[in-house]
Amino acid sequence: MDITRREVITKIAKAGATGAVAVTVGSTPLHAETENIPIPSTAVGLLYDATICIGCKACVAACAEANGEVPDTRGDSLHQSPTDLNDLTRNIIKLYKPTDGTPSSYVKRQCMHCLDPACAAGCPFQALHKDPESGIVYWTADKCIGCRYCTITCPYHVPRFQWMGYNPRVTKCELCSHRLERGLKPGCTSVCPTGAVIFGPRTVLLAEAKRRISDNPGRYYENKVYGETDNGGTQSLYLARVPFEDLGLPEIGPESVPAKTLRWQRRFYQYFALPALLYAGLVQVIRKSVKGHVQEAHDHEKETGLRAQL
Amino acid sequence: MSAITSNKFGVEPAEQSRTRPEERWERAVPVFGIPVMTSFFIVLVALTLLALVLTGYRELAGLGPVSGMTDAFGWGIWKTFNVMVLTALGSGAFAVGIAAWVFRRKKLHQLMRMALLTSFLAYACGLLLLGIDAGRPWNFYWIVFPWKWNMHSPLAEVAICMSIYAMIPLAVENIPPVLERLWYFDSRLRPSVEKMEKRLHSVFPYIIAMAYLLPGMHQSSLGALMLLAGERVHPLWQTPFLPLLYVWAACFMSFGCVAGTTMLCCLVWKRAMDMDVLDEAARITFWLIYGWAGLRLIDISFREQLGTAFHFDRFAGVFWLEMIAIIGGGVLLQQSLRLQDKGKMFLGYVVSSLGGMIYRFSPTTLAFRPNPQALYFPATIEILVSLGFIALGIAGFLVAVKRFAILPGPLYLWHDMASYFRFRRPYIRWTGYFKYGFFGEDEQVSQDNSHS
Numbered sequence: 001m002d003i004t005r006r007e008v009i010t011k012i013a014k015a016g017a018t019g020a021v022a023v024t025v026g027s028t029p030l031h032a033e034t035e036n037i038p039i040p041s042t043a044v045g046l047l048y049d050a051t052i053c054i055g056c057k058a059c060v061a062a063c064a065e066a067n068g069e070v071p072d073t074r075g076d077s078l079h080q081s082p083t084d085l086n087d088l089t090r091n092i093i094k095l096y097k098p099t100d101g102t103p104s105s106y107v108k109r110q111c112m113h114c115l116d117p118a119c120a121a122g123c124p125f126q127a128l129h130k131d132p133e134s135g136i137v138y139w140t141a142d143k144c145i146g147c148r149y150c151t152i153t154c155p156y157h158v159p160r161f162q163w164m165g166y167n168p169r170v171t172k173c174e175l176c177s178h179r180l181e182r183g184l185k186p187g188c189t190s191v192c193p194t195g196a197v198i199f200g201p202r203t204v205l206l207a208e209a210k211r212r213i214s215d216n217p218g219r220y221y222e223n224k225v226y227g228e229t230d231n232g233g234t235q236s237l238y239l240a241r242v243p244f245e246d247l248g249l250p251e252i253g254p255e256s257v258p259a260k261t262l263r264w265q266r267r268f269y270q271y272f273a274l275p276a277l278l279y280a281g282l283v284q285v286i287r288k289s290v291k292g293h294v295q296e297a298h299d300h301e302k303e304t305g306l307r308a309q310l
Numbered sequence: 311m312s313a314i315t316s317n318k319f320g321v322e323p324a325e326q327s328r329t330r331p332e333e334r335w336e337r338a339v340p341v342f343g344i345p346v347m348t349s350f351f352i353v354l355v356a357l358t359l360l361a362l363v364l365t366g367y368r369e370l371a372g373l374g375p376v377s378g379m380t381d382a383f384g385w386g387i388w389k390t391f392n393v394m395v396l397t398a399l400g401s402g403a404f405a406v407g408i409a410a411w412v413f414r415r416k417k418l419h420q421l422m423r424m425a426l427l428t429s430f431l432a433y434a435c436g437l438l439l440l441g442i443d444a445g446r447p448w449n450f451y452w453i454v455f456p457w458k459w460n461m462h463s464p465l466a467e468v469a470i471c472m473s474i475y476a477m478i479p480l481a482v483e484n485i486p487p488v489l490e491r492l493w494y495f496d497s498r499l500r501p502s503v504e505k506m507e508k509r510l511h512s513v514f515p516y517i518i519a520m521a522y523l524l525p526g527m528h529q530s531s532l533g534a535l536m537l538l539a540g541e542r543v544h545p546l547w548q549t550p551f552l553p554l555l556y557v558w559a560a561c562f563m564s565f566g567c568v569a570g571t572t573m574l575c576c577l578v579w580k581r582a583m584d585m586d587v588l589d590e591a592a593r594i595t596f597w598l599i600y601g602w603a604g605l606r607l608i609d610i611s612f613r614e615q616l617g618t619a620f621h622f623d624r625f626a627g628v629f630w631l632e633m634i635a636i637i638g639g640g641v642l643l644q645q646s647l648r649l650q651d652k653g654k655m656f657l658g659y660v661v662s663s664l665g666g667m668i669y670r671f672s673p674t675t676l677a678f679r680p681n682p683q684a685l686y687f688p689a690t691i692e693i694l695v696s697l698g699f700i701a702l703g704i705a706g707f708l709v710a711v712k713r714f715a716i717l718p719g720p721l722y723l724w725h726d727m728a729s730y731f732r733f734r735r736p737y738i739r740w741t742g743y744f745k746y747g748f749f750g751e752d753e754q755v756s757q758d759n760s761h762s
Contacts, residue, residue: 086381122538124466125452125459143452146445149465151384153538157680160381161445163374168445250541258462261537264550266462275523282412282519289411290515293419300336304721307493309338310486310511 037116037232037256039202040135044175045227045235046189046197047205048108049212050247051219053196055093055106059188063091063110066176066187085109087162090173091188096246105240107247108197110188111158111173112227113137113235116256119150119159119172127170128159135202135235136175144170155231155250155257175199202235209237232256328585328650335420335584335718338487341711342727344579354705361698364691365442373445376691382684383675387696388443390674393436394532395667396700397472398556400432401564403480404525409594411518417587420718425568426483427716431703433476439699440469464534471528479521485510487714529557536673544625544677545615555606556670562598563666565591566639570659573652575717582720583652592643592655599640599662603633628668628676635665 061080064071071080072088082089090110097104113130117137120128127144130137139159146168150159162168176186184190189199198205209225217223219241226244227234231252238249245251253260268274297308368376379386402425410418441447452458453470460466486507493503533556536543549555569591576583610616619626639662646655668676675686688696711717 084381118538121460122463122465122535123460124463124469125449127449141446143449143458144446145449145452145469146447147443147465147469148379148384148445149463149535151381152535155540157381161373161384163372163379165372166370168372252540257538257540261540261550262462262464262534265464265531265534265537265553269461269467275527279519279523282522283515286411286518287515289414290511290518292414293411293416294511296416304336306337306721306724307490309490309715310507 037259039115039233040131040133042133043115043135043202043235044180044200045113045135045202045205045237046110046175046186046199047209047237048197048239049209050105050107050196050238050240050242052194053093053106053108054194055095056193057093058191058193059108059197060089060092062187062191063173063176064088066179085158085171086160087164087169087171089160090171094248096242098246103241105242105247107238107240107249108188109156109158109248110236111137111175112156112231113173113175114231114256115233115235116231116258118153118155118231118257121258121262122149122153124149134175134177134180136177137172138174138177139170139172141169146170153257155252156248202237205237209239212239229254232259328589332722333582333584333720335582335587336721337719337724338420338423338715338717339719339723339727340713340715341575341579341717342730344712346709346712351705351708354701354708357694357698357701358705359698361695361701364695364698368442368691368695373443376689376695378687378689378692380684380686382680383678383686385674386443386686386692387675387688388439388692390671392439392696392699394674395670396432396703397436397532398529398560398563398666398670399567399663400429400436401525401529401560402426402568403429403483404522404529405561405564406568406591407518408522412522415590415594417590420584420587421568421572421591423487423716424572424718425564426480427707427710428567428571429564430476430480430484431706431710433472433480434706435699435703437473437476438702439696440472442695464531464538467531468528468535471524471531475521475524475528479517479524482510482513482517483521487710487716491714525560526557529560530554532556532670533673536678539673539678542678542680543673544618544679545613546610546618546625546629547673547677549609549613551605551609552673555602555609558598558602558605559666559669562595562602562636563663563670565595565598566659566663566666569595570656570663572717573656573659575711577656579717581717581723584718584720585650585652587718588652588655589647592647592658595659595662596640596643596647599636599643603637603640606633625677628672632665632668632672635668636662637665639663639665 060082061071064080067090069088069090072082072086073080075081075083082092084094085092092109094107094109095104096107113136115135117128117130120126120130120137123129123144124147125143125145127140128137128150129140146161148161148170150170151157151161159170159172161170176184179186185199189197192198198208200208206225206228209228213220213223213225220239221241221243224244226238226240226249227236230249232255238244238247240247294308294310297310301308364376373379377386377388402421406418406421406425409415410422441450444450453473459470489503489507489510492499530553533553536548537550537552540548569588573583573588575581607616610619619629639658639660642654642658642661645651646653646658
């Protein structure tokens with residue numbers, strides 16, 4: 001099963017890679033900051049262009065259908081109208097509409113498939129892990145202890161926990177990997193009527209995004225592709241007319257959250273060398289203390305005639 | 311080591327002592343003459359049983375119906391209060407232990423049994439609740455396969471270290487009072503008990519060293535947990551020094567918990583207080599508090615976030631509340647040393663520990679801002695379960711101090727206890743403590759049970 005998935009993804013990526021080479025000839029290479037984070041060999045992802053999106057939410061319905069979820073009608077018991085990502089919703093369209101008349105924008109939210117995912121960095125038993133080839137961040141049911149740390153760590157607040165039932169799951173977009181295996185595109189991209197969201201290898205998507213920016217000067221916010229370097233780079237890329245922060249995509253900087261915050265933690269526990277050294281030192285000191293204390297307790301026993309307490 | 315041989319326990323120490331010789335703590339003595347089954351104890355047991363029933367409901371219904379947790383606040387008080395806050399209070403075995411064993415503050419050995427017991431109970435109850443809080447607890451079995459651990463995850467570090475710590479070093483360190491009771495219980499058990507004690511003492515240095523390394527690691531990792539939350543923790547709390555501040559706060563809080571609980575027990579059960587020991591603890595505590603507060607203020611001003619402390623919002627309110635409580639508690643402790651005031655000392659411990667509790671609670675809950683609208687307040691069932699597991703700890707504490715020699719007391723108390731059991735309650739066979747016992751009055755200490 002794994003093999004077929006890999007084969008298909010590799011095929012898609014290879015097909016795209018030739019295209020990518022053709023497109024990217026002469027364009028600037030990837031940003032230098034992402035050097036220390038390995039980009040998966042055949043990283044696939046999504047490119048969402050908020051300026052094309054018409055907010056029809058066809059992708060929301062298609063996503064639920066593709067993932068075999070029942071439509072989330074908990075809002076009014078009639079329409080599939082989730083207000084945010086939740087345990088039945090891996091993908092959602094939201095509207096950002098400021099009251100002061102500045103441009104409004106739709107935004108599609110789903111897993112960003114970060115190159116250095118914070119959810120996987122925090123996950124205690126690797127239930128969330130990044131596939132080394134496709135770069136898709138998967139959730140594995142039989143490793144998850146349901147600690148919900150991923151809902152705390154993810155800077156985009158994507159993984160959602162199922163609050164009802166004795167056997168809760170963590171729900172997040174896995175790029176419809178079961179469809180990729182069959183050679184199909186993810187549910188959301190297959191139904192999008194305007195092509196606002198497209199699927200492909202990350203390199204191709206990045207090149208396409210840059211092409212759109214250069215073709216339409218002034219159309220995009222800061223001429224920036226969100227996800228190129230943000231949070232160490234993500235595999236879901238965003239183009240928008242309005243500031244990304246207003247769309248719920250925080251300004252994180254080129255250094256990924258785990259690299260930024262766990263640097264000292266990681267150094268301290270590297271090879272377990274420092275803790276081991278500390279332990280050896282403690283043992284030496286405490287051996288001497290214990291010897292003295294036992295002696296003292298023994299003297300006290302002789303003095304009072306009561307049995308020593310240690 | 312020369313000081314040990316010259317400075318016998320019965321001799322007045324060279325420095326000025328506040329303790330009268332008959333008040334000096336020399337021996338852990340069980341609380342005697344009081345039944346375990348008091349009305350307070352029954353309330354505690356009832357709370358625990360209620361919590362267990364509600365836990366059953368939680369396992370079937372899921373976390374949503376029983377708690378106030380939402381997608382925004384994925385962690386409720388079970389993790390943020392019962393584990394993050396109460397294990398800090400229960401770090402006595404770590405903080406008092408380091409002072410006693412590593413820095414050789416010998417007086418503090420009198421508090422060690424209290425420290426070990428409170429730590430064990432706090433950790434055991436916290437871990438039990440952690441298992442209930444986990445959504446898919448059956449997958450905890452991965453903990454026995456080290457190659458499946460995510461070594462860089464702070465949460466893995468916490469989960470693994472905490473369970474190892476509570477199950478091995480902390481449990482082993484709590485064995486001596488149990489063995490001691492067995493020794494007094496039946497003279498036929500004595501040879502095997504002594505053999506076990508000897509074996510225990512030979513591994514003690516390794517166990518004790520482990521008992522300082524592991525909590526140091528996981529108490530700091532509890533702080534590192536919130537590092538990954540990044541901007542969503544208010545900048546007054548979010549700092550690269552969060553792990554250090556967390557473990558440091560655990561140190562002064564646990565001193566407060568151990569010494570404060572001991573003072574409270576002495577008050578309730580009318581025991582003498584050895585102010586030499588308590589002064590020593592208070593001195594260490596207020597220095598720890600000043601150091602912690604200094605580090606925190608320096609850190610905040612270096613990150614240029616001091617301004618946010620003067621915004622008129624709930625974050626600034628919480629910040630000042632905890633800083634005033636912690637520093638105020640430290641000042642009270644310092645004053646209590648000068649004025650020789652037990653009441654002030656107790657108040658200082660309570661206030662500083664409460665401030666520390668708020669501090670440990672803040673980054674995950676009070677100062678956690680997943681989005682502007684989100685608010686968290688625990689549901690009734692959540693609070694009841696949380697209280698139930700605290701009640702379990704307190705009930706365990708009450709049983710332990712009444713059945714084992716945990717609380718320190720003066721020498722005469724031991725003899726009082728011996729006469730009490732001999733003359734007032736000769737019919738109590740089941741306590742067994744002294745039935746076949748040895749009080750050190752009639753018998754000669756046998757020399758062959760010495761620990762080399």
